Amino acid sequence: MPYKLVGRTHTFYGRRLWEIVGLLKDFGVGRMVVRSRFERYPEPTFYRIVSAQPEMDNGDPHKDEDNMRGKILVERVFRGKNCGVANISKAAYKTDFRLIHKHEEAKYLEAYQRCVNTSRERKIFPRTMEMPPLLKFVAKREGHASDVLQIKMANKNNNSRVAEEGEEPNVEVSIGLTTPHSPQLYEGVF
Amino acid sequence: MNIGVRSNLVALGCGARLWYPVHEAMVTLTGSQTVRWIKPRWVPVAKSKMFRIPERKPLPLEEEVELRCLYNNYYMAMRAIRRHLCEERLRVSDTSELAIKAEEEQAEHDQLMEHNSQENLRVAALREARIKKEFEADLARVTASKEKLAKDAEKAEEEALRIINETQEFVKTFIKREDFEKAIETALANPVDYNFAIDQQGNIFRGRSTRPEDVAEEDKEKLLFAVQS
Numbered sequence: 046m047p048y049k050l051v052g053r054t055h056t057f058y059g060r061r062l063w064e065i066v067g068l069l070k071d072f073g074v075g076r077m078v079v080r081s082r083f084e085r086y087p088e089p090t091f092y093r094i095v096s097a098q099p100e101m102d103n104g105d106p107h108k109d110e111d112n113m114r115g116k117i118l119v120e121r122v123f124r125g126k127n128c129g130v131a132n133i134s135k136a137a138y139k140t141d142f143r144l145i146h147k148h149e150e151a152k153y154l155e156a157y158q159r160c161v162n163t164s165r166e167r168k169i170f171p172r173t174m175e176m177p178p179l180l181k182f183v184a185k186r187e188g189h190a191s192d193v194l195q196i197k198m199a200n201k202n203n204n205s206r207v208a209e210e211g212e213e214p215n216v217e218v219s220i221g222l223t224t225p226h227s228p229q230l231y232e233g234v235f
Numbered sequence: 236m237n238i239g240v241r242s243n244l245v246a247l248g249c250g251a252r253l254w255y256p257v258h259e260a261m262v263t264l265t266g267s268q269t270v271r272w273i274k275p276r277w278v279p280v281a282k283s284k285m286f287r288i289p290e291r292k293p294l295p296l297e298e299e300v301e302l303r304c305l306y307n308n309y310y311m312a313m314r315a316i317r318r319h320l321c322e323e324r325l326r327v328s329d330t331s332e333l334a335i336k337a338e339e340e341q342a343e344h345d346q347l348m349e350h351n352s353q354e355n356l357r358v359a360a361l362r363e364a365r366i367k368k369e370f371e372a373d374l375a376r377v378t379a380s381k382e383k384l385a386k387d388a389e390k391a392e393e394e395a396l397r398i399i400n401e402t403q404e405f406v407k408t409f410i411k412r413e414d415f416e417k418a419i420e421t422a423l424a425n426p427v428d429y430n431f432a433i434d435q436q437g438n439i440f441r442g443r444s445t446r447p448e449d450v451a452e453e454d455k456e457k458l459l460f461a462v463q464s
Contacts, residue, residue, distance in 0.1 A: 052288060053288055053289075053291075054291045170311075174311075174312065174315060176316075176319075177312075177316070180316065180319075189319075189323050190322070190323065190326055191319075194312070194315035194316060194318075194319050195315060195318065195319065196311065196315055197314070197315070197318065199314065218308065218311070220312060223308070225301060225304075226297070226300045226301050226304050227297035227298065227300055227301040229297065230297060230298065230301055
């Protein structure tokens, strides 16, 4: 059904996950839901509900008090990568979820399979990077152990990692501006 | 005085009610005042703006990509710098003056701990002796208390026996049922007159109808205090 949206635009589009889950048999275990926030990515992002325990009959309806709490486990596929079973209880109250009809699930699964077969190129960062000029000066004067900075990745789940020993990185890293992704923004600046 | 781009200076009028949004505190000594030509906080949304929907301008894709890349680089560099400085501090602190001082402090701490344990032993010996003494004192107190209780019980028993004996003696004086008539007759035959009178010399005259002249001088009974005086 085509939608004609009126009024202010939102960041979220959809319903609370608890509203969706409360209408389904067995609290929607085995069904597929998506978040509109993650539909901006070209790769498919969806959840398959593993278990749901909504906290029901508490809070006043129409005052954003009901359908707010519970425990829910889902199998998460984020940008074409299966992240395994995840607890999204803290995000389930957001009015950003949409139920996928059973006959539409195949579309997402096919897209997921395509992503699995043709995985994205993983960003490989160098192991070290140059120091900022002043810190370099201080390190030299005070005799620091090294005059380069070690790069560590905080998030292990994303599409980037630090190069192994002797591996060639495919990302350029430096203090200051590197090769810009959008060179047209810098036209006339340099 | 607040002078902004959107403020105008107007002369202070002497009209009864001001139609423009101005506050008394904003009136200056020169007689001029500042008017802010914007909506005060308590005024509701203008009717012309009530249903206006502000446009939400999307960020161009190339700018978004560029900004995200710049932010990522910045946070990665900052994280690396922070880690470097932290590691450097840890490395330096092993051989620094602070570390040497820490060794001295550790030695002093050990010495103090040894002293503390010795002191604990000494105090423990004192405490044991005190507790033993207190225990003995307790025993003595309990024994004395027991003896006193036994003595008190004995005394109470004697007192009880005495009361019983006295009562038994007293009971003997009760009028028996068979002697009841006789006792009444005796009482009626021997009426007791408790009335008496006293004169100014302290003489007591027993009986209701006794007259002072009927009593002989040597038979007169004197009041106790009158006898003493």
